[in-house]
Amino acid sequence: MTRNVLIAGAGPGVSGSLARLYAAEGGRVGLLGADADVLAALRADVEGAGAEALTTVADLTDDGATRSAVTRMAEQLGHVDVVHFNPSAYREKDPLSLTPDELLDDVRLGVGALLSVVQAARPFMGPGGRVTATGSMAADSPWHGAASLGVQKAGLQNLVRSLDRTLADDGIRAVSVTVRGTLAKEGPFAPDNVAVALRAAIDQDETDWQAEVPYTG
Template sequence: MESTLSGKVAVVTGASSGIGAATARELARRGAAVVLAARDAARLEALRREIESSGGRALPVRTDVARRDSVRRMVGEAVEGLGRIDILVNNAGLGLSGRVAEVRPEDLRYVFEVNVVGALNCIQEALPHMGPGGRIINVSSVIGKRSIPMVGAYCATKAALNALSDALRVEVAAAGITVTSVYPGTTRTPFRENSRRTGGEKRGWRPRGVPPERVALSIARAAERGPRDVYVRPLDRLFVAAVTLLPGAADRVLRAWAKG
């Protein structure tokens, strides 16, 4: 087991599966004590046993990030049990598919509550317990940089998270705390199947993507170094550069893709 994060305490939201679970394992492997935060208590307990059987330390806390009282209780248990918070990984998120003209406002409000307000709740509750060298890592998406058809509402939540990250990064710099935005592309997790759907729309083609462990490696390196932005693959960075430089061409390509 590596010890690059030995003595650090990390909170990982959305830790019950996918990127969150993989990140918790990787941070623990590097020596951090990990607070496992998610709504599925049984999965968190199973992950705790797995991490501790490998010599790590984990504290599972059932948490609904959209509820401020739940986040406050989770942070309180983390500080009481482990002494402080050095790293916060805002990974909890929910998808939403459907054309913008058809998205139900109540679905959009709920997904904003989880993806944006949930991250804000965690940031505001954790910050008073973080000192110089603290890391806040917000898991965004490349489609938070350029929205794509059929998931525009979800993209809006990631764009909002990016805006919060950019402002927060400047605001906490004098305290010695860094803010990293992580931009995964497609990842092989149950995320898509678990997302909310506006109606009976078909799930369109998408790239196979990378395993969650690869995203977790990028997050763990960010926890060590505190960079501004992290792209999981060069292809993800290339996508963002291309759609930024050639927005009209990107529109035409996405128009054709949306018809498929």
């Protein structure tokens, strides 16, 4: 089954691997990201895999701009089968140096932008649609040195659960994949392997659906 996929927060790591994975299945891939050069490289990868790629530079912390970008891309795709949410902000500050404004800025990207993306994509999604998100063990095992990341990932996991329950009656499900390890260039936590786990999460049996799936490598 080929799918139209919209990836928000597209970059060279896990989201790039996921884009290539869906492209290899023949799906059309829409890429929203902050860096034009990175998006151009990903587009070349997707097209090299034989799939069509659409790219848009977008500041995901800007609600209006994000909604407009998602709507334009979804209109080009025609319909959206999978929305993948990937962004997070890494700020190396502990709770005694992190300011409330910095925390809110980071949460706006790592959690709040999910609302902008999904709400804009929803009119283009039907039964069988899926929302996925890149989660992290920081949600329940945070490192104090980057305190905002743990808050983001905990909030993301919680929000995905709420989205899943809200969308389930319409046949759309949401899931976050909690990466319980440190991303690395090689090994079980290499981006390509994490992408396989994210891709597999959408094929869960709906009768036993889990809105949070751990990936332990």
